[in-house]
Amino acid sequence: MRDAEPRAIYLRDYQVPDFLIDKTHLHFALHPQTTRVTSELKIRRNPEAEQSDRELVLHGQEIDLQSVSINGKQLNASEYRVDSESLTVFNVPESFTFSTVGFISPEQNTSLEGLYKSKTMYCTQCEAEGFRKITYYLDRPDVLSEFTTTVVANKAEYPVLLSNGNPVKFGDLDDDTHFVTWHDPFRKPAYLFALVAGDLAVLEDSFTTMSGREVTLKIFVEDKDIDKCDHAMTSLKNSMRWDEEVYGREYDLDIFMIVAVDDFNMGAMENKGLNIFNTSCVLAKPETTTDFGFQRVESVVAHEYFHNWSGNRVTCRDWFQLSLKEGFTVFRDSEFSADMGSRTVKRVEEVKLLRTMQFAEDAGPMAHPVQPASFIEISNFYTLTVYEKGAEVVRMLHTLLGPEQFRKGSDIYFARHDGGAATINDFVAAMEEASGRDLKNFMSWYSQAGTPVLKVSDQFDSVAQTYTLTFHQSCPSTPEASESEKSPYVIPMAMGLVTSAGPIALQFDAAGGHFDASRPTHAVLELTKSEESITFSGVSERPVPSLLRNFSSPVRLQFNYDRDQLVTLITKDDDGFNRWDASQQLAVAVIHDAQSQLSVGAGIDIDARLLTAFGALLQDRYIDAAMVAHMLSLPSEVFLAEIAEVAAVDDIHKARSLVKKTIAKSLIAELSDRFASLPSAVHYSATAEQIAVRSLKNICLEYLVATGESEWLQAAFSQFTEANNMTDQMAALTCLVHSDAAAAEPMAAAALAAFYQRWQAEALVVNQWFSVQATAPQPNTLAKVRTLMEHEAFTLKNPNKVRGLIGAFANNNPVNFHQADGQGYGLLSEVVIALNTSNPQMAARMLAPLTRWKKYDANRQGLMRAELQKIGKVESLSKDVFEVISKSLDF
Known part of the structure; x- marks a missing residue:
């Protein structure tokens, strides 16, 4: 691979x-060819250093x-x-002023780390170690400093000059x-440094904090995108208010700024007072953004704002x-989004x-x-394990x-x-002090890899x-x-017992968990041993256990539910998450039936219980539509x-499609x-209620188009042409493009052409156009992807x-x-090799599908390993x- 590993x-x-x-x-001193960076640092030896x-x-x-x-x-x-x-x-003294002058070339910086150019805008991305591409520094998160930054640039080309903190001086030269x-004024590590220079439009607002301070809020974007910022601004103000009410955290600077950047490796970055966002996480309007896009903007804006305390004021x-x-x-940010919409959804x-992804x-x-x-x-460790599983560990606390x-x-x-750098142990110690509990055994969640398996009988x-x-x-x-080296986990097991009459009140030894007094049918057991039992009394008929309610722990649950039990949970459980989970388990069982039937050349025969359950859901007007x-x-x-x-991918695809x-x-x-009963021509709003209606309407349309009947293909095409929002338009487009009905092909081609013609100036919308074609199940999709890589709107330089x-x-x-010939693997390895020198972060992240080679049959394993070896x-x-x-080849 290389001479020196x-x-x-x-x-x-x-x-x-x-x-x-x-x-x-x-x-x-920003310049098109070479930027001059002058650094003056007040340095002293650390009295706590070992030498x-x-x-x-x-x-x-x-x-x-x-x-x-x-x-x-x-x-x-x-x-x-x-x-x-x-x-x-x-030979440096105990304390001293250290100065350097250096030249860097942001225009040539394709890695999108440090200072680089996105179109005509200068911007930075310094987490984790991008600051070292700007100037010589102690680029580690436990070195915190008070920053003063002066930015000089051509006034006509770069009228907006931004950095962290508050502006203290400005003028013409x-x-x-x-x-x-x-x-x-707040000490921070170098990874939270930010700089932006460009010709940008701004949406301005303000927020009054709980102590009565007025904070100026600004969102900077390209002029053409200024009409797509209102949702982000509303999300920001909602986040500020929520953090005050739920955590007592007040914003501390005089100004909070967001800048939207088109070329960005991540979703967004929480630089102190100057958050830099991928455009996909800040721009939103009904005509160009789906409901999912609106929700993502709200979530990411909240996430980066919340970092002001959990990441900036207290860093790692x-x-x-x-x-x-x-x-x-x-x-x-998960709890914030749950409070803004449907908690169960x-x-x-x-x-x-x-x-699907973190367990993999x-x-x-x-x-x-x-x-x-x-x-x-x-x-490589900005992963779902660190983010999503890390959030689950906090949720368990x-x-x-x-x-x-x-x-x-x-x-x-x-x-x-506050004002310092902490550890995970420090966080858990604070929780121990607050609760009086010993959480030493809980630390296995932080120190052990893998997804625990919880078998229940x-x-x-x-x-x-x-x-x-x-x-x-x-x-x-x-x-x-x-496996033998791993310690037992502390597993919070939220559960209930459900009978034909519904959930029953729980009676058991309280030492095994705790009750919610307001909800006698619900309890949280605390499992701490490799094997343990809990006995419930006063149970007059055999119940169905409702286990892992609200997914109270990130484990693989194994309980041998029969299908009648799953139907009981779907229809009788009072935990919304477990009702959904039971429906998924029943659907998985039916798809597995279909795989078995197809393997012996038989036609598929769907379990009537799934049809009955789905039919009842469609007729129930009281359950949340989402x-x-x-x-x-x-x-x-x-x-x-x-x-x-x-993973027998061909069999899975065929069975699921037939089901x-x-x-x-x-x-x-x-x-x-149900499709006809749901409104379509309404003024768009990204409320939970409207999103729920659209989601149900479009899943109904997806099923109806799957019949292949011309009536429903035409209904999808009509929705595509008449939709007043991107959610409905994209849902209809996806139905047509992904349909295997012969009559859908000309409609799909016409819709794709019309879509691109209308939205070709909107980069984020064009990215959705790419995705809907790339995910089409038709056998010629790989060839289409190669063709699209040559399209005028595509470039490997843009991560989105x-x-x-x-x-x-x-x-x-x-x-x-x-596909069995391995050409899909070959395409991905070509892209990874092309990105290896220009954008190593993206190259490594794109590799994930090839790393899971052990999941597939021997032929595919060999083909995937061959591509890994080639790279x-x-x-x-x-x-x-x-x-x-x-790591993949040694696995």
């Missing part, structure tokens, strides 16, 4: 920094160093050393340039603590992602604990402690570590009227530890592959009645376009990506890609 970094080797930087003064005589070693990459000075005296070449990743200065100086000591800020903040959406990550070569023990390239003690713990945590004694549940937990082997839509949605092919021992068509034809009357076309194909079109032989392989390849 990259070195792993270990948590166990952490040492405090040898030096601290009290004040940072930066001066940027007091070490040389000063600063991080830096791709910097043309012009001069180095200490206390105003320029050093000669013998007094320092420069290599490709650092600047070492010999003599050579058609101008400057703005920004001061951030080192990158092994990444989930300290990300897991906690994902939990916070939000939970269903979260668990779909967790079970846990079972693959890149499996790692929420707090990793080592890494080669930190960018919230469940175990309850909202009042959890809030008390968060208050202790923020007060104790039951026994009913009709004479004694007792019902006993026995729980056995284990965790499969992962790269860092075998929940009905989720319950009617069949498990995805990606999820079905994830739960299979060997869907059979349901559609069997329930066509109920589907058409790469995700929209190549990512959508590789991650969400299993039947075509995994591994590339010269100058980036650290990002090297780490993923090496």
